[in-house]
Amino acid sequence: MASPVSVSDVLIIGGGLMGTSAALFLRQRGRSVTLLESDLVGRQASGTNFGNVRRQGRPIHQLPLANRAIAIWRRANELLGADVEYLQSGHIRVCYRERPENIAKMEEYAAEARHVGLDLELLTGNALRARFPFFGPDVLAGSYSALDGHANPRLTAPAFARAAQRAGAQVFENTRIIHAAKQGTDFVVTAEDGRTFRAPVLLITAGAWGNKLSQQFGEPVPLTPRGPNMSVTEPVPYAIAPAVGVMTPVEEETVYFRQVARGNIILGGSTRGPSYPDQYRAYVLPQNTMKQLRQIRRLAPALANLNIIRVWTGIEGYLPDSLPVMGRSATTSGLFYAFGFSGSGFQIGPGVGETMAELIDTGTTPIDLSHYDIARFRRSA
Amino acid sequence: MADRELTPRIVVVGAGPAGVRAAQTLLEAGIRPVVIDEAARAGGQIYRRQPTNFRRSHEALYGTEAARAQAVHDGFDAIAATVDYRPDTLVWNIADGQVWTASERGYATLAYDALILCTGATDRLMPVKGWHYAGAYSLGAAQVALKAQACAIGARVVFMGSGPLLYLVASQYVKAGAKVAAVLDTSPLSNRLRAAVDLIAQPGILADGVALTRALAKAGVPVLTGVTPLEITGNAENGVNGVRVRLANGTERDFAADAVALGYHLRPETQLADLARCDFAFDAKTRQWLPKRDQDGRASVAGVYLAGDGARILGARSAEVSGRLAALAALADLGHKVDPLTLVHLRRQVASYARFARGLATAFPWPHEQAANLPDEAIVCRCEAVTAGDLRRVVNETGAKEANRAKAFSRVGMGRCQGRYCGHAGAEVIAACANIPVEQVGRLRGQAPVKPLPVAIAPEGEE
Ligand SMILES: Cc1cc2nc3c(=O)[nH]c(=O)nc-3n(C[C@H](O)[C@H](O)[C@H](O)COP(=O)(O)OP(=O)(O)OC[C@H]3O[C@@H](n4cnc5c(N)ncnc54)[C@H](O)[C@@H]3O)c2cc1C
Numbered sequence: 053m054a055s056p057v058s059v060s061d062v063l064i065i066g067g068g069l070m071g072t073s074a075a076l077f078l079r080q081r082g083r084s085v086t087l088l089e090s091d092l093v094g095r096q097a098s099g100t101n102f103g104n105v106r107r108q109g110r111p112i113h114q115l116p117l118a119n120r121a122i123a124i125w126r127r128a129n130e131l132l133g134a135d136v137e138y139l140q141s142g143h144i145r146v147c148y149r150e151r152p153e154n155i156a157k158m159e160e161y162a163a164e165a166r167h168v169g170l171d172l173e174l175l176t177g178n179a180l181r182a183r184f185p186f187f188g189p190d191v192l193a194g195s196y197s198a199l200d201g202h203a204n205p206r207l208t209a210p211a212f213a214r215a216a217q218r219a220g221a222q223v224f225e226n227t228r229i230i231h232a233a234k235q236g237t238d239f240v241v242t243a244e245d246g247r248t249f250r251a252p253v254l255l256i257t258a259g260a261w262g263n264k265l266s267q268q269f270g271e272p273v274p275l276t277p278r279g280p281n282m283s284v285t286e287p288v289p290y291a292i293a294p295a296v297g298v299m300t301p302v303e304e305e306t307v308y309f310r311q312v313a314r315g316n317i318i319l320g321g322s323t324r325g326p327s328y329p330d331q332y333r334a335y336v337l338p339q340n341t342m343k344q345l346r347q348i349r350r351l352a353p354a355l356a357n358l359n360i361i362r363v364w365t366g367i368e369g370y371l372p373d374s375l376p377v378m379g380r381s382a383t384t385s386g387l388f389y390a391f392g393f394s395g396s397g398f399q400i401g402p403g404v405g406e407t408m409a410e411l412i413d414t415g416t417t418p419i420d421l422s423h424y425d426i427a428r429f430r431r432s433a
Numbered sequence: 434m435a436d437r438e439l440t441p442r443i444v445v446v447g448a449g450p451a452g453v454r455a456a457q458t459l460l461e462a463g464i465r466p467v468v469i470d471e472a473a474r475a476g477g478q479i480y481r482r483q484p485t486n487f488r489r490s491h492e493a494l495y496g497t498e499a500a501r502a503q504a505v506h507d508g509f510d511a512i513a514a515t516v517d518y519r520p521d522t523l524v525w526n527i528a529d530g531q532v533w534t535a536s537e538r539g540y541a542t543l544a545y546d547a548l549i550l551c552t553g554a555t556d557r558l559m560p561v562k563g564w565h566y567a568g569a570y571s572l573g574a575a576q577v578a579l580k581a582q583a584c585a586i587g588a589r590v591v592f593m594g595s596g597p598l599l600y601l602v603a604s605q606y607v608k609a610g611a612k613v614a615a616v617l618d619t620s621p622l623s624n625r626l627r628a629a630v631d632l633i634a635q636p637g638i639l640a641d642g643v644a645l646t647r648a649l650a651k652a653g654v655p656v657l658t659g660v661t662p663l664e665i666t667g668n669a670e671n672g673v674n675g676v677r678v679r680l681a682n683g684t685e686r687d688f689a690a691d692a693v694a695l696g697y698h699l700r701p702e703t704q705l706a707d708l709a710r711c712d713f714a715f716d717a718k719t720r721q722w723l724p725k726r727d728q729d730g731r732a733s734v735a736g737v738y739l740a741g742d743g744a745r746i747l748g749a750r751s752a753e754v755s756g757r758l759a760a761l762a763a764l765a766d767l768g769h770k771v772d773p774l775t776l777v778h779l780r781r782q783v784a785s786y787a788r789f790a791r792g793l794a795t796a797f798p799w800p801h802e803q804a805a806n807l808p809d810e811a812i813v814c815r816c817e818a819v820t821a822g823d824l825r826r827v828v829n830e831t832g833a834k835e836a837n838r839a840k841a842f843s844r845v846g847m848g849r850c851q852g853r854y855c856g857h858a859g860a861e862v863i864a865a866c867a868n869i870p871v872e873q874v875g876r877l878r879g880q881a882p883v884k885p886l887p888v889a890i891a892p893e894g895e896e
């Protein structure tokens with residue numbers, strides 16, 4: 053067998069936000085790192101997502117991780133030496149009149165979140181409309197988080213990758229790993245073109261493709277690829293500070309929007325479309341765009357005066373409980389996972405990277421990862 | 434839709450020369466196609482009709498092409514009531530065997546058994562410093578103003594760029610009584626001599642072109658070749674006040690003007706072919722990506738056909754022929770009998786137009802090297818105001834060398850036009866900066882909607 057292209061302390065498969073941020077933080081801890089990416093870094097879910105940097109709405113047990121991430125987002129430009137357009141301009145989550153029971157849920161969530169360092173302000177009636185005059189008549193109440201916000205996904209993961217590289221990480225793009233196994237004390241992974249890479253620790257951050265690798269270690273997970281719908285309007289004068297989203301149990305009603313500093317308004321959500329990880333393609337179904345626009349008009353009727361100029365989607369891996377796989381392998385020592393972020397990995401991404409780096413470097417982390425254990429799928433698989 | 438089993442539904446997008454002839458051919462075979470065009474009146478670009486309340490003659494509007502224009506218009510008028518004609522209707526997306534339309538009435542879908550895309554062309558543009566000032570137009574826009582609205586874009590107009598339309602539109606302006614300050618062609622005269630072997634494939638069109646140049650000279654318009662555009666001078670408040678160029682002999686010269694018409698021949702409108710997931714290939718002669726198709730217009734996707742300038746820039750006469758051919762190909766694929774001799778005859782004509790088009794590409798090449806020499810402060814993407822320097826910085830600092838990657842980092846091609854006007858030049862800037870062949874830069878992936886779509890849009894028939 054040909055000698056490996058690289059030998060390092062840690063191998064990372066998958067150069068999305070999870071992999072690139074883990075690479076940077078591992079380097080900061082003095083570990084040598086090789087990052088392997090089948091396409092270009094940050095071009096899949098991490099580069100195509102909506103860009104919400106939102107803590108509220110996450111499970112309460114995830115907030116410590118989200119708080120860790122916020123601290124990194126705040127110093128991201130300095131950390132990365134690049135502007136990732138992070139705006140801590142607030143986030144508001146609203147519910148509709150036809151589901152008044154959501155107010156009680158919002159209150160309950162706010163009470164619990166306060167203990168974990170997330171302050172939320174509940175707004176209804178005139179108070180809501182005075183602050184956010186763009187909401188439609190169906191909107192009943194809102195939960196406002198002043199310290200959440202949004203950032204530019206196209207720029208973020210590539211900036212992490214460049215920072216990791218400057219810090220000494222080796223980054224191999226156009227390197228698709230098709231085989232991974234442990235040989236003795238080392239992992240040896242093989243790319244499509246036959247190159248091999250070796251290290252005693254392997255971190256799999258392969259997004260919607262994670263299962264293809266975890267199953268090579270006897271740990272298949274029920275990961276479903278889906279493509280959330282995105283649209284963007286022409287630019288208009290900057291006027292909407294917070295990112296906005298709807299709290300509802302109905303997928304079709306789940307829409308969100310944010311205005312970027314350039315002025316365009318990004319619209320997201322409603323019924324998700326299919327995506328094709330094997331072809332590295334996802335397509336927006338036009339009927340889903342139409343549903344999305346209808347829901348956006350309901351949420352903020354004035355947006356009906358604008359035009360959309362482009363739609364897009366990406367490939368995201370969803371697990372049945374909407375929680376990621378994150379932590380140690382249950383079968384193989386030295387193997388770690390962080391994938392399957394189920395539509396909500398962007399905000400926590402940098403926190404995931406830092407936590408995985410900490411876990412790999414020190415063997416432990418104060419972040420509670422018990423909900424994300426890959427062993428929870430043993431029964432179903 | 435029960436009778437679709439018996440009569441297949443064929444959708445023709447575009448009612449220019451290609452679409453009109455395709456529709457006629459289908460009707461002759463007993464199939465009533467759906468003809469969709471975003472314009473209010475059929476005719477397409479070259480034979481664009483004036484609004485119904487204007488009364489200029491065909492001779493006044495179309496000059497040497499008046500008879501052809503009349504024939505295409507009459508041809509369509511004769512079938513307009515028989516085909517399912519939908520003017521003022523944009524096809525904004527294609528998915529799963531359906532076209533998605535948008536109009537004042539709202540959106541609708543239409544399933545097809547065959548789809549003939551006759552979407553025509555738009556100007557091909559090369560940035561120049563100052564081209565974002567008010568008063569800088571594309572050549573096509575300058576012509577549309579004249580044809581549709583009977584106005585000139587300025588009181589003293591410079592025509593700058595290359596290609597046959599440069600001379601045509603300049604002479605149309607002269608004829609309409611507008612003041613043409615100069616015609617500045619980036620291509621040196623020697624290119625035309627080299628092109629002669631191919632241009633003689635269409636002696637009639639060649640003679641018309643030569644006559645145009647003579648007419649310009651006779652009208653006293655300075656016509657300069659081998660020119661390098663340096664700058665459109667002016668300012669943000671008052672717009673264009675002139676152009677500065679380097680002449681073939683190396684000296685710099687200013688021309689005073691209050692408007693500039695810019696254009697470097699044309700580029701096909703290929704977004705619908707892209708959304709239909711057709712394969713594309715790089716055409717080295719014209720340095721652009723074009724949808725693949727066979728000699729009759731079959732695209733790589735079954736049931737999709739491409740005709741006219743939307744597939745290859747072969748001109749209006751060829752568009753009529755390729756429209757027929759594409760319709761015959763669709764008919765043949767749907768099991769109709771098609772006369773093989775007719776096919777041979779039509780293919781031969783298209784081949785001759787293709788040879789002529791090759792000659793035009795030799796005579797009036799896309800001056801790609803200008804992109805490499807653009808000053809850093811020149812804007813490349815006008816929608817997003819991204820300069821050549823911004824784009825080069827992205828290439829140098831992030832290593833982005835692929836078109837979509839550079840777009841993601843720089844916003845080039847991310848605005849209202851979705852890269853239709855800056856995509857080619859952006860790719861050349863990237864290629865020159867990264868020192869790689871332009872085909873390696875790739876092409877911007879098309880995304881719906883083909884043109885901006887109102888957030889307000891609702892299904893047809895819904896309040
Ligand atoms: C359209 C869309 C909208 C979204 N909106 C939001 C939002 O607003 N807020 C939010 O928090 N989250 C959002 N998400 C989810 C979020 O984007 C993801 O959870 C997050 O980016 C996941 O990051 P990742 O690094 O795990 O995955 P990815 O970014 O997909 O990275 C995985 C990488 O692994 C690579 N890879 C896979 N297999 C291999 C292999 N065998 N060898 C080498 N490399 C491999 C892939 O090429 C890819 O680059 C959205 C997702 C999408 C698609």
Ligand SMILES: Cc1cc2nc3c(=O)[nH]c(=O)nc-3n(C[C@H](O)[C@H](O)[C@H](O)COP(=O)(O)OP(=O)(O)OC[C@H]3O[C@@H](n4cnc5c(N)ncnc54)[C@H](O)[C@@H]3O)c2cc1C
Nearest residue numbers: 447449450451470471477478479524552553573741742749
């Ligand atoms: C502005 C301009 C001016 C020109 N002037 C001349 C000239 O004077 N002389 C000359 O020889 N050549 C001229 N040309 C070249 C011209 O393109 C061809 O000669 C000829 O018009 C090609 O015919 P066609 O049928 O292929 O396309 P076109 O005539 O361009 O017709 C295409 C039609 O498709 C419609 N269409 C396109 N996309 C969609 C969509 N998504 N949904 C619905 N409808 C759609 C358009 O509205 C248009 O009517 C000009 C080109 C342009 C762009």
